[in-house]
Each structure stands twice: as C-alpha cells, then as structure tokens.
Amino acid sequence: MSRSGNVSEWLKANLMLLTCSVILLLxxxxxxxxxxxxxxxxxxGQTTWEQAYRHRISYLKELxxxxxxxxxxxxxxxxxxxxxxxxxxxxxxxxxxNRRVSLQP
Numbered sequence: 001m002s003r004s005g006n007v008s009e010w011l012k013a014n015l016m017l018l019t020c021s022v023i024l025l026l027x028x029x030x031x032x033x034x035x036x037x038x039x040x041x042x043x044x045g046q047t048t049w050e051q052a053y054r055h056r057i058s059y060l061k062e063l064x065x066x067x068x069x070x071x072x073x074x075x076x077x078x079x080x081x082x083x084x085x086x087x088x089x090x091x092x093x094x095x096x097x098n099r100r101v102s103l104q105p
Contacts, residue, residue: 045070045077059093069093 011018041051046068054060063069070093071077080087 042081043074043077044068045072045080 038048041048050057050060050068050070054065060069072080
C-alpha cells in the first residue's frame with residue numbers, strides 16, 4: 001500500500017475528529033482573546049463601551065485620553081467587579097475630575 005493511501009485512509013477515519021479539533025481550537029482561541037481583553041478592562045475599571053467609543057461619550061469627551069475617572073486601582077477594580085457593590089458614580093466622577101483639575105498647573 002502506498003503512503004498516500006495511508007494518509008487518505010487516516011483522513012477518512014479521523015475526519016470528524018479533525019473537524020471537531022479545529023472548531024474547538026478556534027473557539028478556545030477566540031474565547032481566550034475575549035477573556036484577556038475583558039480582564040484588562042476589569043483591571044482598568046472600564047467598560048467595553050468606554051474603551052471603544054470614548055470620543056462619543058459626553059462625560060469622557062472633555063478628559064485626556066489616558067485619564068479614566070473610574071479607575072480605583074487594579075485591586076479595587078477587581079473587587080468591585082467580582083464582588084459587586086454599588087457606587088454613586090456621579091459623586092465619584094465629580095470628585096475625580098475636580099481632583100484632576102486642581103492638580104494641573
């Protein structure tokens with residue numbers, strides 16, 4: 001039996017396994033990328049909307065691109081995300097912006 005015959009027999013026998021493996025790898029890769037991206041957003045205290053459309057959001061338009069008024073540090077951001085808890089975002093935003101403005105020369 002030739003080598004090409006062995007390969008074609010193997011493909012016929014394992015086509016379903018090979019197809020499922022490719023689909024599984026693509027799914028794991030895509031999910032992994034989304035997990036890393038959203039973990040980064042969680043650590044930064046941002047939402048997907050704030051990250052993607054910052055220039056369209058009225059309360060973020062006026063601020064520098066690198067400044068995030070809702071960032072409380074990695075540990076606090078993670079704790080708020082995982083454990084829940086509510087904040088009065090209006091007061092927090094005002095305090096952060098006022099602190100930022102008073103620090104500028």
